[in-house]
Amino acid sequence: MKRIFLVSLFVVSYVVIFSQEPFKHEKKMYKAPDGKLYINKALPVYVWLSTSPDPNSSKERLMSEDSKTWTNPFYFDTEGFNSIRTPSKVDTVTRKPIIPQQDIIWEVYADSYSPTTQVQYENTSLYKKEKVYAGAGLQVRLISNDVMSGVEKVFASMNGAPFTEFSAPIVCDNESEYVIKFYAVDNVGNAEQVLTKTFAVDRTAPITRLEIDGDSSANIFSSRSMIKFVSSDNLSGVKAIMVSFDDQKPFAYVSRIPASYFKEGEHKVVFYATDNVGNVEQSQTYNFYLDKTPPVLIDELLGDTYFVNGKEYTSGRSKLKLTAIDNKAGVKEIYYTTNGKFYQLYTEPFYLPSVAGAMQINFYAVDNVSNKTTGSETGSKFRATYMDLSGPKLSYKFIGLTFKNRDTVFINSSTKISISAYDEESGMKKIMYSVNGDNEEQYSQPLTISKEGVYQLMYTAYDQVNNTNKSTINFIVDNTGPEIFERYSIESVGKKNGLMVYPAHTVVFLSATDKDSGYDKMVCSINDGPVVPNGGTINGLKKNTKYKVKIKAFDKLGSFKEKTIEFMTGD
Numbered sequence: 001m002k003r004i005f006l007v008s009l010f011v012v013s014y015v016v017i018f019s020q021e022p023f024k025h026e027k028k029m030y031k032a033p034d035g036k037l038y039i040n041k042a043l044p045v046y047v048w049l050s051t052s053p054d055p056n057s058s059k060e061r062l063m064s065e066d067s068k069t070w071t072n073p074f075y076f077d078t079e080g081f082n083s084i085r086t087p088s089k090v091d092t093v094t095r096k097p098i099i100p101q102q103d104i105i106w107e108v109y110a111d112s113y114s115p116t117t118q119v120q121y122e123n124t125s126l127y128k129k130e131k132v133y134a135g136a137g138l139q140v141r142l143i144s145n146d147v148m149s150g151v152e153k154v155f156a157s158m159n160g161a162p163f164t165e166f167s168a169p170i171v172c173d174n175e176s177e178y179v180i181k182f183y184a185v186d187n188v189g190n191a192e193q194v195l196t197k198t199f200a201v202d203r204t205a206p207i208t209r210l211e212i213d214g215d216s217s218a219n220i221f222s223s224r225s226m227i228k229f230v231s232s233d234n235l236s237g238v239k240a241i242m243v244s245f246d247d248q249k250p251f252a253y254v255s256r257i258p259a260s261y262f263k264e265g266e267h268k269v270v271f272y273a274t275d276n277v278g279n280v281e282q283s284q285t286y287n288f289y290l291d292k293t294p295p296v297l298i299d300e301l302l303g304d305t306y307f308v309n310g311k312e313y314t315s316g317r318s319k320l321k322l323t324a325i326d327n328k329a330g331v332k333e334i335y336y337t338t339n340g341k342f343y344q345l346y347t348e349p350f351y352l353p354s355v356a357g358a359m360q361i362n363f364y365a366v367d368n369v370s371n372k373t374t375g376s377e378t379g380s381k382f383r384a385t386y387m388d389l390s391g392p393k394l395s396y397k398f399i400g401l402t403f404k405n406r407d408t409v410f411i412n413s414s415t416k417i418s419i420s421a422y423d424e425e426s427g428m429k430k431i432m433y434s435v436n437g438d439n440e441e442q443y444s445q446p447l448t449i450s451k452e453g454v455y456q457l458m459y460t461a462y463d464q465v466n467n468t469n470k471s472t473i474n475f476i477v478d479n480t481g482p483e484i485f486e487r488y489s490i491e492s493v494g495k496k497n498g499l500m501v502y503p504a505h506t507v508v509f510l511s512a513t514d515k516d517s518g519y520d521k522m523v524c525s526i527n528d529g530p531v532v533p534n535g536g537t538i539n540g541l542k543k544n545t546k547y548k549v550k551i552k553a554f555d556k557l558g559s560f561k562e563k564t565i566e567f568m569t570g571d
Contacts, residue, residue, distance in 0.1 A: 022163055022183055022194050023155065030149050030187035038149035040188040041112035044073030047084065076110035080148060083107055111148035114192040115184035118143050121199070122169065127276035132199035133236035135277035139169035140199075144184035144192075156182040174535065175203040175235075202235035205281040206273035213256065217368035219288045220329045224370065225259040229271055236276040244270045264292040285406055294373040295326040295365035297334070302349055319349035324365035332370075336363035391469035392423040392461035398475075399446060403517040403556035409475040410517035412557040416446035417473065421461035433459035452477050481561035482514035482553040484522075493570055499546065504569045508538040512553035525550045541569050 027040040039045070050059035064071040076082040084106040089098040120143050124135040144151045154166040158180050172178055177200045183192040208231040215222035231238045241253040246268055253271070267290060272283040300321040324331040334346035338353055338361050346363070364373045400415035411417075421431055431443040435457050449455060457473040489507040492500040512519045524534045526549050538549065546568050554560045 022191065023185075025185045025189045025191045027189040030152075032150065032187075036107070036109055038109045038111050038188050039076065040190060041076055041079065041110040044075060046073055047071075076108065078110060079112060080109055081107065082110050109148060111186065111188045111190060113146070113148060113186075114190040115144045115146035115151045115186050117145075117154060117182055117184045117192055117195065119180070119182070119197050125276075125278040127236045129237070129276075132197075133202050133277050134172070134199060135279060136173060136201070136203045138172045138201050140172055140178075140180060141169045142166050142182050142184075146184070146186040146190075149187040149190075151184050152187045154182065154184045156180060172199075172201050173203075175201050200235055202233075202275060202277050202279060204233075204235065205279040206231045206233040206238045206275050208232075208241060208271060208273045208281055208284065210269070210271065210284075210286050214259075215369040217329045219286070220291050220369055221259045221288055222329075222369035222371055223258075223260040223290065223292050226256040227259060227269070228256040229253050229273075231273040231281075233273070233275045233279075236279075239274050239276045241271060241273045259290055262290050264290050289328055291328040291367065291369050291371060293327050294371040295324040295331050295367050297363060297365050297373060298323040298325065299361075299363070319351055320361065321349040322346050322363055322365075326365075326367045326371075329368040329371070332366045332368045334363060334365045336361060392421040392428055392463050394419075394421045394459070394461055394469050394471045396420065396459075396471070396473055401557045405518060410478045410557060411449075411475055412559060413448060413450040413477060413479050415557075416448055417457065417475075418446040419443050419459050421469070423461075423463040429462040431459055431461045433457060449477050452479050476516060478516040478555070478557055479559055480514075480516070480555075481559040482512035482519045482555050484510070484512050484551050484553050484561060484563040486510055486551075486563075486565050488567075492567075496568055499566055499568045501568045501570045502541075504541045504543040504545075504571075506539075506541060506569070508549070508565075510534060510536050510538065510551060514553075514555040517556045517559075520554045520556045522551065522553045524552070543569055543571055545569050 027043050029040070029043075030038045032038065047062040048059045049062050050057050052058075061072070067074075085103045087103050088101040089104050090096065091098060120141040121132065121134055122139045122141055124138045126135075127133045142154050142156060144154045155163045156166045156170070157163045158170065159178060163181075166182065170180070177198065179196065179198050181194050181196050183194045185191045208229055211228050211230055212221060212225050213228060214225040216225050221227070229241050229243065231241050242250045243253045243257075244250040245262070247270075250270075267288055269286050269288070270283050271286070272281040274280050300323065302319045302321055320336075322334050322336060324334050335343040336346050336350075337343045340360070343362075352361075366372050396417065396419045398409070398411055398415050399418055401412055402415060403410045419431055419433065421428055432440045433443050434440045435449070436455055437458075440460075443459065454476050455474070457475075458470065459473075460468050460470045462468055487509045488502055489509065490503060490505075492502050494501045510522060510524070512522055522534045522536070523531050524538070525531045526538070527547060528550075531550075531552075534551070541547065546566070548564065548566045550562065550564050552560050552562045
């Protein structure tokens with residue numbers, strides 16, 4: 001009689017799903033594509049006997065008289081390969097035992113080991129310190145491996161969200177800290193312990209500033225000054241500061257740079273920093289002047305004077321006026337001494353001492369970067385002429401919104417241009433100005449320019465003896481907001497009621513460009529909802545919904561443009 005044995009393994013379990021908690025996974029059997037049968041090693045096993053291959057046929061559960069205590073159920077004792085055996089193999093045609101005698105073996109693979117999962121960071125630069133830092137474009141992939149029955153599914157929870165099945169790399173493009181929890185389950189229900197990884201996406205470049213240790217005034221340095229660069233980065237940290245002087249090859253900044261390395265005159269330094277995930281700071285340009293020349297002193301005698309035999313005689317009513325002129329940094333202080341007494345600060349013309357005999361006056365000047373003239377002996381003869389040699393000092397400022405990109409200043413039609421000047425000697429008389437070469441006008445109050453365009457404002461200041469000083473202000477008037485662009489992460493699936501239809505999982509990417517002063521921010525309103533800031537994406541769309549998105553983009557000067565886009569989502 002032909003006999004067919006049907007061995008069945010039965011498992012009882014349940015699945016409970018709870019928000020933000022790992023799933024409960026059923027312990028079960030699994031038949032692989034290659035025909036191998038796997039069973040969770042923790043499950044009880046029952047053996048049934050049948051004389052038909054029909055799974056619905058009559059069958060009886062085998063009961064053991066010899067091993068009654070250890071069967072019904074029994075458990076596999078070995079991880080991996082196990083077998084159910086019976087002696088011996090019988091020829092299915094002759095019904096006679098095979099010689100030599102051989103066992104009949106049913107193979108079963110017991111599996112109690114959970115999968116192991118690792119995080120793989122892709123498509124960006126990485127930096128590992130206390131935590132993992134990544135640059136823009138980060139994709140997180142979960143790689144799981146199981147040594148026996150194989151991985152069935154991998155589950156992940158990002159930033160406290162409920163666990164969902166992981167099927168594709170997770171894009172983490174916003175600058176933020178992320179916490180991902182994950183685990184895998186194999187084909188017989190062995191679930192991995194939940195693992196947690198914390199990482200941060202850094203999309204912001206470092207910020208670097210130039211500082212001066214030692215003598216300096218505005219952007220004028222002395223040879224005793226030290227130039228240093230200080231950079232900060234809030235996330236992955238500064239990797240390097242790159243510096244280039246006077247268009248030479250950039251080098252990595254290490255320590256303070258003595259200004260004495262440079263020749264006197266105008267210099268330019270370009271610098272920027274990079275962080276540990278490859279964010280590169282916009283390069284900055286700083287122009288400075290190295291001033292190694294001390295001031296020039298002019299002495300002028302005021303009062304009664306008389307020349308005879310090559311000597312100048314003066315009464316006790318005469319005063320000495322000292323005037324210092326500096327080529328760049330400007331005069332800070334003048335000191336003088338008479339007849340070898342202590343030096344004192346010069347503040348105004350002073351009376352010469354009424355002492356008979358030879359008179360010796362020494363004096364020196366210090367500029368604003370501490371360049372100092374040596375003492376000068378005038379002997380018994382003084383120069384009787386005085387010249388007011390310099391015109392007024394000029395300055396200007398913008399009142400209102402401005403934006404500077406490298407050496408270009410952008411303003412809008414509401415920004416006021418204020419011009420000022422002062423003269424240390426004879427005093428101010430007037431300021432004249434012209435715009436783009438038009439006729440000169442006398443300046444009286446801050447002015448505005450309403451029409452967009454490139455402008456050059458030239459102005460001239462006059463002192464009371466008509467010494468002049470001229471300067472130029474270059475700027476661009478920008479009243480136009482940024483252009484707005486939208487891009488969909490996936491092609492449309494059709495058109496309905498005149499609107500393009502996209503899948504609900506579509507992400508709408510928003511961007512804006514401004515040709516002049518630069519893009520600043522963007523806000524949007526969806527389906528006449530509240531106006532909220534937008535970081536560049538619209539996602540989480542609902543199915544079968546019409547969307548009307550109103551977008552407003554601002555540039556750095558507050559000018560804006562608006563755009564409305566409409567589309568629909570499908571099933």
